Amino acid sequence: MSICHSVIPEKNEDTGEIFYNSSSPDESALVNGAKFLGAEFIDRTEDNSIIIKLHKEKLKFKLLYLFEFNSERKRMSVIIKDKDKNIRLITKGADMVIFNRIKKNEKK
Numbered sequence: 001m002s003i004c005h006s007v008i009p010e011k012n013e014d015t016g017e018i019f020y021n022s023s024s025p026d027e028s029a030l031v032n033g034a035k036f037l038g039a040e041f042i043d044r045t046e047d048n049s050i051i052i053k054l055h056k057e058k059l060k061f062k063l064l065y066l067f068e069f070n071s072e073r074k075r076m077s078v079i080i081k082d083k084d085k086n087i088r089l090i091t092k093g094a095d096m097v098i099f100n101r102i103k104k105n106e107k108k
Contacts, residue, residue, distance in 0.1 A: 001034040002041045002052045003061060004078045004090040006068070009043055018042065030092075050080065059083070069093070 007022045020041070022028040031041050042051040048063045061080040064087065069076035075093025082088070091098065 001030040001092065002039040002054075003050055003080060004076060004092050005031055005041070006066075006076075007031045007041065009041060073097070 005027045007020045007027050009018050011018050020028050020031050038055045040053040042053055044050055050061045052059050065079040067077040074097040075091055077091040079089050
C-alpha cells in the first residue's frame with residue numbers, strides 16, 4: 001500500500017512530519033495504515049522514483065508505469081523496478097475483481 005497509490009506527501013518543515021494529500025480518503029487511509037505498520041511512504045521524486053522507509057531502512061523503487069484506477073477496471077496497478085533490477089506488478093482494487101484474477105496453484 002505504500003507503493004501503489006496516487007497520494008502526494010507534504011513535509012512539515014518545522015517538525016519533519018509527513019502528511020498525505022489524496023483525492024481519495026480510502027487511499028490516504030491505506031497509506032497511513034501502511035505507515036503505522038512500518039512501511040512509510042516518504043517521497044515521489046522528479047525522476048519517477050518512489051521512496052519508502054521500511055522499518056527504518058530507506059528503499060527506492062523506480063516507477064515504470066502507472067495504471068490509474070477507473071470504474072471499468074475497478075483496480076489500480078503500478079509496475080516498479082527495485083534496486084536489484086527486479087520488475088514487479090503491484091495491484092490493489094475491489095476485492096471481487098482481485099479474487100477473480102487469483103489463480104490457485106493446483107497440483108496434478
